[in-house]
Amino acid sequence: EAGVAQSPRYKIIEKRQSVAFWCNPISGHATLYWYQQILGQGPKLLIQFQNNGVVDDSQLPKDRFSAERLKGVDSTLKIQPAKLEDSAVYLCASSFLGARNTEAFFGQGTRLTVV
Amino acid sequence: AQKVTQAQTEISVVEKEDVTLDCVYETRDTTYYLFWYKQPPSGELVFLIRRNSFDEQNEISGRYSWNFQKSTSSFNFTITASQVVDSAVYFCALFIDYKLSFGAGTTVTVRA
Numbered sequence: 001e002a003g004v005a006q007s008p009r010y011k012i013i014e015k016r017q018s019v020a021f022w023c024n025p026i027s028g029h030a031t032l033y034w035y036q037q038i039l040g041q042g043p044k045l046l047i048q049f050q051n052n053g054v055v056d057d058s059q060l061p062k063d064r065f066s067a068e069r070l071k072g073v074d075s076t077l078k079i080q081p082a083k084l085e086d087s088a089v090y091l092c093a094s095s096f097l098g099a100r101n102t103e104a105f106f107g108q109g110t111r112l113t114v115v
Numbered sequence: 116a117q118k119v120t121q122a123q124t125e126i127s128v129v130e131k132e133d134v135t136l137d138c139v140y141e142t143r144d145t146t147y148y149l150f151w152y153k154q155p156p157s158g159e160l161v162f163l164i165r166r167n168s169f170d171e172q173n174e175i176s177g178r179y180s181w182n183f184q185k186s187t188s189s190f191n192f193t194i195t196a197s198q199v200v201d202s203a204v205y206f207c208a209l210f211i212d213y214k215l216s217f218g219a220g221t222t223v224t225v226r227a
Contacts, residue, residue, distance in 0.1 A: 042218050042219045043206070045216070048214065050213070089158060093160075104215055108157065108158055
């Protein structure tokens with residue numbers, strides 16, 4: 001079974017530029033998560049989708065971050081404009097809808113460096 | 116609000132020693148799930164174990180074991196006979212209403 005795919009693996013941009021990350025979840029997984037992991041910290045949930053609807057985006061900085069999940073499959077996370085403090089690893093995860101005891105599967109993440 | 120606390124920042128052991136990682140959680144919900152994940156240097160979070168709030172039976176799976184105690188809101192994790200490949204960051208996580216919240220992580224270094 002293919003895992004969660006993310007691209008790119010690494011990205012370096014200057015502050016005030018924009019950047020986009022892509023995630024393809026495991027086939028059949030209705031729940032998709034985007035997490036931000038700053039160096040030395042645990043992952044922090046940015047946004048959670050159930051199919052193509054947003055379940056929780058309470059910690060998403062909506063003035064600069066946006067995310068969408070068209071057709072309930074792939075998802076993109078965008079930052080515009082980027083700030084230095086956005087330097088982090090962005091993790092995408094997916095899980096199976098309805099099986100509350102099923103773990104989330106994570107991609108390898110995108111390491112973003114803002115200079 | 117739910118919260119996960121991992122008080123240990125770093126643990127260093129010599130190979131074959133046992134390692135116990137502490138996790139304390141806070142929630143008012145009665146139905147929840149607890150997880151341990153491992154994050155090796157490659158960066159991907161790998162699922163290790165899961166326990167639901169209605170099952171306090173402690174189990175052993177290979178070299179992994181866990182101690183879940185609702186009375187103290189703790190979900191500790193033990194690696195028996197540690198190996199160098201166990202070196203990683205370990206995260207405790209709390210799952211409620213499809214939301215997965217992580218602790219800050221404990222870095223485990225196993226020296227040969």
